Amino acid sequence: MILDGKKIVVTGVIDRHSIAYAIAERAQEQGAEVVLTSFGRVRRMTERAAKRLPAEVEVLELDVNSDDDLASLTDSLRERWGRVDGAVHAIANAPADALGGNFLGAPRESAKTAFETSAYSLKALAEALEPLFGGSGNGVPSGGSIVGLDFDASVAWPSYDWMGVSKAALESVARYLARDLGPGGVRVNLISAGPVKTAAAGGIPGFGALAASWKDGAPLGWDVTDPAPVADAAIFLLSDLSRAVSGEILHADGGFHAIGAAVPAGEEEPASTEDEPAAPVAWDPTQP
Numbered sequence: 001m002i003l004d005g006k007k008i009v010v011t012g013v014i015d016r017h018s019i020a021y022a023i024a025e026r027a028q029e030q031g032a033e034v035v036l037t038s039f040g041r042v043r044r045m046t047e048r049a050a051k052r053l054p055a056e057v058e059v060l061e062l063d064v065n066s067d068d069d070l071a072s073l074t075d076s077l078r079e080r081w082g083r084v085d086g087a088v089h090a091i092a093n094a095p096a097d098a099l100g101g102n103f104l105g106a107p108r109e110s111a112k113t114a115f116e117t118s119a120y121s122l123k124a125l126a127e128a129l130e131p132l133f134g135g136s137g138n139g140v141p142s143g144g145s146i147v148g149l150d151f152d153a154s155v156a157w158p159s160y161d162w163m164g165v166s167k168a169a170l171e172s173v174a175r176y177l178a179r180d181l182g183p184g185g186v187r188v189n190l191i192s193a194g195p196v197k198t199a200a201a202g203g204i205p206g207f208g209a210l211a212a213s214w215k216d217g218a219p220l221g222w223d224v225t226d227p228a229p230v231a232d233a234a235i236f237l238l239s240d241l242s243r244a245v246s247g248e249i250l251h252a253d254g255g256f257h258a259i260g261a262a263v264p265a266g267e268e269e270p271a272s273t274e275d276e277p278a279a280p281v282a283w284d285p286t287q288p
């Protein structure tokens, strides 16, 4: 099992549809010891989902925007494990008026909230865990692995608005963390996931249409109800198999990002019989 003996903190499980739930499940199946985090009123939902995981897990309090919670997380993990080998950042949130197509009208405060919770928080989590990334022994040189969840921020999407801007910031934060934590053996990578039906995705107007376009656009196809392919990519990045990978954005999206335009099945243009291109003429080097 590729995560044997690893101690991994997984944020962002709200229910069994959460991408983080699939990652926690796979991590346990691969031999990791897992702790979840949750906060406030959703904590009970997280605890309910946690009971369905293959092995028992503790749920620690973490509002990623709370310095007190971040400090308590460091203390609890130090007490419990003495070290951490991996962390999953699966946290994003934007106020409703920062999503939905009114990009120009979104209030400054809403954009700031989206950035703080969805991008700055990766730095906040990394800072809290940095003292605990100590190497897992057994001759394994790795200090640890931080994995975050991204939605391709290299282009603008319908409705995604300030969350898209926050994801662009997240991509940059991950690169700076890779720079600063690399010398301590800590890798920082993101997974650019295809659309998955989760609670967070449900809050994005137009998510259904975007998700539908993925089915046609992804050369490998895409199932929006199945977070397992994203989870498997995360397991690779949490494992020592990715020991030389940092500052990377790994696309687990069925190949969608590589394709310029989707042609829905059955709608390919028939090859034209008119205007046949002229037959290629052999090149004659004696002619100017």
Ligand SMILES: NC(=O)c1ccc[n+]([C@@H]2O[C@H](COP(=O)([O-])OP(=O)(O)OC[C@H]3O[C@@H](n4cnc5c(N)ncnc54)[C@H](O)[C@@H]3O)[C@@H](O)[C@H]2O)c1
Binding pocket: 011, 012, 013, 014, 015, 017, 018, 019, 020, 038, 039, 042, 062, 063, 064, 065, 089, 090, 091, 092, 093, 117, 149, 150, 151, 192, 193, 194, 195, 196, 197, 198, 199, 200, 201
């Ligand atoms: N679902 C998708 O289509 C998709 C695609 C690409 C990337 N992602 C990313 O995956 C990650 C996980 O989202 P998901 O789709 O599984 O949805 P989800 O709703 O299951 O998870 C989002 C989590 O963020 C947590 N959260 C929000 N504010 C927080 C805070 N202040 N402190 C701590 N936790 C907080 C919520 O409690 C929740 O558990 C997010 O970063 C999301 O942007 C999702």
